Amino acid sequence: MINIFLLFSLVSHPGIFTIQGETMHTYYEVKICDQGGPKEVKTNLKRFVSRLDEELSNYLSGNEIYHINKNAGIIAVKVSPRLYYVIEKALEIARESGSAFDPTIGPLVDVWNFKNFPPGKKQIEEARELV
Known part of the structure; x- marks a missing residue:
C-alpha cells in the first residue's frame, strides 16, 4: 500500500x-x-x-x-467512464507531446525497477514490444 x-x-x-x-x-x-x-x-x-x-x-x-x-x-477490461476519460486524455497528451509523455511506458518502468539494475537487453526488447 x-x-x-x-x-x-x-x-x-x-x-x-x-x-x-x-x-x-x-x-x-x-x-x-x-x-x-x-x-x-x-x-x-x-x-x-x-x-x-x-x-x-x-x-x-x-x-x-x-x-x-x-x-x-x-x-x-471494462472501465468506468471516469477512468476512460483519464485514459483518453493521457493518450491525447501523448499525441500532442510527440510521445514525450507516454502512458503506456509501464512495462519499461517495470523492467527498469532498479532491483535488477540494469536490465538485460532481452528484457528491454520484450518490454518495448508492450509499449
Whole structure:
C-alpha cells in the first residue's frame, strides 16, 4: 500500500501558501493564493490526492488500473467512464507531446525497477514490444 505523506508549509507572503506531498512514488507541490485560511484547502487537497491514489495507483490491488495491468494482453477490461476519460486524455497528451509523455511506458518502468539494475537487453526488447 502506498502511504501518502502531506507536508504543509506556509509561504511568507500573506494569503499564499504551499502544499507539498508525496504520492504514487512522486512528489507534488501546490501554491494557492487565498484570503481565507489554508486549513480547508489542505483537507480538501488531501482527500483529492488520496482519492487519486486509490483510483489510479498501479501499486494498489483492487482498483481499475490494477485490473487493467493484471489482464494486459490477456482479456479486455471494462472501465468506468471516469477512468476512460483519464485514459483518453493521457493518450491525447501523448499525441500532442510527440510521445514525450507516454502512458503506456509501464512495462519499461517495470523492467527498469532498479532491483535488477540494469536490465538485460532481452528484457528491454520484450518490454518495448508492450509499449
